[in-house]
Amino acid sequence: MSIRTSTVVGLTATVLGVGALGFTIAPSVGELAKGRHVEESNYATGAQAKGARATMPRWLPDGATAVHYRISTTNGDRSITAQLPDGLRPTGCSGGAAPAPAVPVKLSTARLPAGAGSKVAINCGSYRVVVDGRDLYAWQTGADWVAVNLAGLQRR
Template identity: 45%
Template structure:
C-alpha cells in the first residue's frame, strides 16, 4: 500500500511539474495573445473620417490631417496615434513644451510597427491627455491610461 501511495504522489508531482514547465514555455505567447486581443487598430485617410468613425479619437486631431493610424486598448485608456499635418505645426489647443516623461510614458502595452519606440525622448508638447512629438509634418501622439486616470482622480478631488 505504501508503494502505491508513493507512486501516486510521484505521478501527481510529475504531472504538476509538467504543467509548470508548460506554463513557463507558453506564458509569454499567451501574454502576447492577450495583449493583442485587447487592442484595436484603425487607419483613415483623414482626421475627419477618423473622428466620425471612432468616438475615442481625440477632438484636437485636425479634420484635414491625413494618413491617420490609431491603436487603442479596449481595456483602458492607452492610445497611439500618428498623422500627417499639412500645416506642420501642433493643432489648435495643444501646448508646446516637453511634458513630464514620468507622467506621460508611451504605453508599454501597445505596439505598432509604425510607432517609434524612442519617441518619448523626442516629445515636443501635449494635446489634451496626449504627449506629442512633431517631426516635420508627422505627428506622433500617445496617451498613457494610468496617467489619464490619475488626472481624472485629481480633477475629481479638486472639485470636492
C-alpha cells in the first residue's frame, strides 16, 4: 500500500468515525439545549414562592402548598401547580362555571391535566386557571405577560 493510499484510508476512517460519533452525541446535545431554556422551581408554600420570585403572581394564596413553577426563558410561557388550602379559587380571580375562551397550554408540563386548555373557568390576571378540588393548575403565555406589562407601562 502506498503512502497516498494509506493516507486516504486513514482520513476516510477518521471522518466516518467522527461522523458516527456525531450521530451518537447529537441527540443528547439537543436534549440538553432544550432543557436549558426551561427553569423549574419548587416551594413549600405560596408565601415562600412569592418571596423568592418577583414573577410569582400575587393572587397565589400564601397558604398554598407544593408550589411548582416553570418558565420558558425563550418565550416567557409560565405554568404553576399548587395545592390550595381550602379548594377555593384565589382572591382576585374572575370567571364562572362556564368555560371561558380557551388559550392553549404552550409550556408543556406533565403536571397540567390533559385538556386543561379547554377547561378554563377562571382567569387570574393574565393567567388561565383550572381548580380541581384542591389542585390548582395555572399557565400564562409569554404574549399575555408582555401585553399586561405594556398596559401597565402605558398607564404610568
